[in-house]
Amino acid sequence: MDHHNPILITGASGFIGRQVCAQLTRARRPVLAMLRQPQQQLPALRAAVDSLGGEGSLLQAVAGDLDQPDLGLSEPLPALAAVIHLGARFAWQLPMASARRTNVDGALAVAQLAHQQQARLVFISGFMLENLAHLARLGIHLDDPEQTDWQNVYRHAGGYEASKLEAAIRVRHYARTQSLALVEVQPATVAGDSGNGQLDQQQPLYQLIDNLARGRMAAIPGTPEHWLPLVAVDLLARLIARAATADQVPATLLALDPATPSLKGLLGEAATALGRKPPRRFLPMPILAALLRIPGLPRLMNTWPEALHFIQTTRFDTRASDAFMAQEGLAHPPIGQVIAASTRFYQQQQVPGGDAAASPLQGP
Ligand SMILES: NC(=O)c1ccc[n+]([C@@H]2O[C@H](COP(=O)([O-])OP(=O)(O)OC[C@H]3O[C@@H](n4cnc5c(N)ncnc54)[C@H](OP(=O)(O)O)[C@@H]3O)[C@@H](O)[C@H]2O)c1
Numbered sequence: 265m266d267h268h269n270p271i272l273i274t275g276a277s278g279f280i281g282r283q284v285c286a287q288l289t290r291a292r293r294p295v296l297a298m299l300r301q302p303q304q305q306l307p308a309l310r311a312a313v314d315s316l317g318g319e320g321s322l323l324q325a326v327a328g329d330l331d332q333p334d335l336g337l338s339e340p341l342p343a344l345a346a347v348i349h350l351g352a353r354f355a356w357q358l359p360m361a362s363a364r365r366t367n368v369d370g371a372l373a374v375a376q377l378a379h380q381q382q383a384r385l386v387f388i389s390g391f392m393l394e395n396l397a398h399l400a401r402l403g404i405h406l407d408d409p410e411q412t413d414w415q416n417v418y419r420h421a422g423g424y425e426a427s428k429l430e431a432a433i434r435v436r437h438y439a440r441t442q443s444l445a446l447v448e449v450q451p452a453t454v455a456g457d458s459g460n461g462q463l464d465q466q467q468p469l470y471q472l473i474d475n476l477a478r479g480r481m482a483a484i485p486g487t488p489e490h491w492l493p494l495v496a497v498d499l500l501a502r503l504i505a506r507a508a509t510a511d512q513v514p515a516t517l518l519a520l521d522p523a524t525p526s527l528k529g530l531l532g533e534a535a536t537a538l539g540r541k542p543p544r545r546f547l548p549m550p551i552l553a554a555l556l557r558i559p560g561l562p563r564l565m566n567t568w569p570e571a572l573h574f575i576q577t578t579r580f581d582t583r584a585s586d587a588f589m590a591q592e593g594l595a596h597p598p599i600g601q602v603i604a605a606s607t608r609f610y611q612q613q614q615v616p617g618g619d620a621a622a623s624p625l626q627g628p
Contacts, residue, residue, distance in 0.1 A: 269343045270296040271508055272383075274330065274374060275350030276323075277305050279464040280388070280454060283501035284348060285309065286318030293509065296344070298328035298335070298351070330370025335377065346508040347378040348386045354466070356568035358423030360415075367427035368434060375438050375446075384445040386507045389432040391452045391493060391520050392425060395578050399429070409434045422570030447507045451500050452493035452520035453574060458597035459498070461609030468571060469494065473534050473610045475566050476543075483547035484528050489577040490549075494524045496602045499594065503585070506592045517585045521596040527575055533600055537607035549575075 271288055275281040276297035288295050299305045302325035310320030329336040330351050351374075353366040371387065378385035392398060402420055405411035409430070418426040432448065439446035456463035463470045472492070475481050484490075500519050507513050525533065528542075535542035549572060556562050556569040589595060 266343070266345055267293070269345040270294040270324065271346045271348060272296045272298060272326075272341065272344045272377075273348040273350065274298045274328070274370075275352060275388075276325075277309055278350060278354075279467060280451070280497060280500060280504070281350045282309065282312045283316060283457070283497050284350065284504050285323055286313045286316035287501045287505040288508070289313060289319040289322040290317055291505065291509070292319070292322070293345075293505075295323050296341070297323060297325045298337075299325045300327070300329050302327050330366045330373070335370070335373050341377075341381070344378075344381045344383045346384045346386060347374060347381065348388075348504060348508055349374045350388045350504075352388075352428070353424070355424060356422065356570055358427070360418045360423050360426070363418075363423035363427035364430070367424075368431045371431040371435050372438060375435050375444060379438075379442050379444045384447060384508065385435075385439070386447045386449060386504060387432070387435050388449050388451065388504065390425075390428050391450045391518060391580065392573070393429065393432050393448070393450050394516075394518055394580050395576065397578065398573070398576070402429070404429060404433065406433065407437075409437050421573065422568075425570060425573060446515065447513050448516045449500075449504055449507055450516060450518045450520075452495045452524070454497050454500060455494040455599075455602045456496070456606030456609050457498050458496045458602045458605060461602075461605030461607070463497070463606050463609055465613070468574070469606060470610060471566060472531075473538075473607050476531060476534055476540065477538050477610065477614075479540075480566055481531065481543050483545045484531060484543050485547055485552050485572065485575055486527060486549050487546055487577070488526060488528055490575050491524060491526045491577070492530060492575050493520045493522075493580065494530075494599060494602070495519045495521055496597050496599070499596055502592075502594050503589065506588075506594070510588075510592060512591075514584045514588055517588060518580060518582050519585065520580055520582055521599045522580065522582050523596065523599050525599070530603060533603045534607045537604045538611065 285295050306325040314320040402417050455469050532542040562568050
């Protein structure tokens with residue numbers, strides 16, 4: 265890998281992407297961001313990267329779109345050191361066709377580009393790929409994408425999650441058959457920066473805190489064993505950057521802090537930071553799922569049925585990523601501190617007397 269060649273990154277302007285650009289450029293790695301509107305987006309991205317401790321001047325951009333044939337790239341790319349694929353449509357209630365076009369076809373086009381370039385692909389999937397019982401329940405065949413009834417998976421899991429699962433299975437298959445060097449990073453739900461708690465409004469954890477702050481969480485979904493595994497965005501960004509640049513990297517890196525408390529504990533810590541009473545009663549998942557089938561209620565409760573899949577009782581084996589993190593000198597920041605910082609950041613976003621957080625109703 266030539267250190268002078270840029271690392272191409274899709275989704276650079278997103279919540280995780282900005283932090284990854286900061287980590288890479290801080291380590292003096294040139295970065296080429298594939299952006300839909302480079303003229304408009306690059307100056308803001310450079311400024312964001314600078315403010316995150318990176319080096320915005322090491323960032324260049326190329327126009328590209330995951331929805332276009334051949335990524336809509338109009339100019340030949342320089343030789344690349346690696347490709348990081350973060351770009352995706354990230355929202356609840358995504359129609360199958362558009363989720364598939366961006367998240368599956370777009371991911372395969374990026375894999376082909378990495379293959380042409382003989383560059384390592386760091387592909388960002390999600391931690392649900394490690395919940396094998398969940399995948400089996402959805403009827404997903406891990407080895408052969410053609411054996412799965414994807415329509416059925418989209419019906420049960422919703423457009424976002426189904427397209428992320430399909431993309432991972434298809435990209436793995438492509439990498440196996442084409443001998444592409446693939447590293448799959450599987451993030452848990454992403455929490456704010458461990459220092460200043462920065463968290464975008466459309467992120468699922470922001471919405472959970474918003475629901476709590478607005479008194480929409482009278483009960484805790486599930487049981488005392490249910491949890492929403494988290495990872496701090498700054499640690500995740502370091503991990504993704506190292507996955508692209510380290511010599512020896514495991515094929516999959518589960519980015520999940522096993523010390524994340526149960527959902528009750530998480531809501532308790534966030535409630536304390538908000539100065540509110542935490543919810544104490546539990547609402548069994550089947551009852552919550554049934555309630556959310558009533559038209560209008562998901563919007564009223566600001567909770568989409570497909571979001572409930574991420575709250576579960578499964579525990580995960582993080583030994584491979586723990587060993588890689590130790591090798592790279594990385595460690596999870598204390599998760600209680602991350603939850604508190606994220607909640608404080610949420611509070612800072614609220615305009616006194618205003619309704620600044622009304623927009624999460626639209627997001628994922
Ligand atoms: N956040 C989480 O909790 C979480 C957990 C597990 C996995 N992930 C995965 O991590 C990745 C990044 O997530 P995020 O939270 O950073 O999401 P995000 O803030 O919504 O960022 C999404 C990025 O994708 C880009 N994008 C969307 N459609 C595109 C298209 N057609 N062509 C080119 N770029 C396009 C967006 O560009 P614009 O700025 O132009 O819209 C943006 O840069 C996604 O693959 C997501 O599935 C996230």
